Amino acid sequence: MMAVVFDVLLCALILVVALAAVSGRALFPAVVFFIVYGLLVAIAWVRLDAVDVALAEAAIGAGLTGILLVGATARLRRMEVPEAETGTSAARIATGIGCAMFAAMIGLGLLSLEPRGTGLAPVVAENLAGAGVANPVTAVLLNFRAYDTLLESIVLLVALVGVWSLAEDRHWGGHPGLRQHARTDGVLAAFGRILPPVGLMIGVYIVWTGSKQPGGAFQGGTVLAAVWLLVVMAGLVEAPRSDGRLLRIGLVAGPAIFLAVGFAGALGGTFLGLPAAHAGNLILLIETALALSIVLTLGLLVAGPPQRKAGTEDGA
């Protein structure tokens, strides 16, 4: 009974916070509500017994997306971009009614669906012995449906190329644009020194433990990327130049090793197929390389397009 009450309250809270994120007047509170919303959704995933998803939602959906949006809000504010909204309240009410009806239709559709068959859980459980890892979600991500993960890591890389391409020509190859003015005795600088050791340990642990328990390269990589961003934002180290050779090797290492293992599998019969005897070690190899590339790519995606010092401040 208590559990049902908790779930109902959680759902109500999620909906209220989502409404606040979407319908408020000002931009910055909307972004803050969105971050809270992401964390609440992560709790919902825990309630649904999907801890791997909860970790990804908290780290990527709430955390990294949150920093990205806060950063963008600050940049737009410095450029003095107007926030004024158009549209009459009558139009908004009409839109609201339409959207409520649409959501009700989806909800009715969901309730009228009869669960059929057994799903894929039994099939995964049957084949888990030869997958090389004990966590069924990691087994799906890196063995049974490795295609998804390979292409996902390439999507990340393409997004980074897209972000970098938005830099002006004169900034090309510069340091990614998180220029910070942290005071040396400020909170950020202090956090930048205290948190990284803890964050590093947690991040590496989450990557490592992904083979047995909830966790993995993406979730752990996000924590490590956050540590890196924190150190950069605290002004303790500078983000590397975007034309550095080492950086670029690191960026492609994960997808490249993943592809290489995939082609090796093709020689043995199946592209991306892992022989059961070596699956555990191969997955560890892929996850380690992937985690490195994910840390760099996620961090640089948040940092934004490269800039050069000689350029004007954010072009404003």
Add this chain to the structure above:
Amino acid sequence: MIELLATRAALFGLCGAALIGIGIYGFVAHAHLLRRLVAFNVIGSGIFLLFGATGLRRVAFGADPVPQALIITGIVVAFSATALAVAMITRLAMLSGEARLPEERPGGAPGGER
């Protein structure tokens, strides 16, 4: 016990459906592109929640790992799209001084001065 889990799955599935509606409202109601990006992410997580909850309704077999893996991939891809969109919105604001599309300007015809 199993009935309780099925109720929970239905509850969070309905929550996902409502989130999709809320997200679409935000997407339509705002011209500011960052507000639209927030709404886009709300729609996305609503769809994930709907999908994940339907995957849990066959509770006798435990939480299905395949939808979970697909959703994790989806979260990462949504983040990539968001990062690219933030960069594009910032660039648009640099060039035009506004964070909305030219055709959304009040009274401004498309193809007007930039």
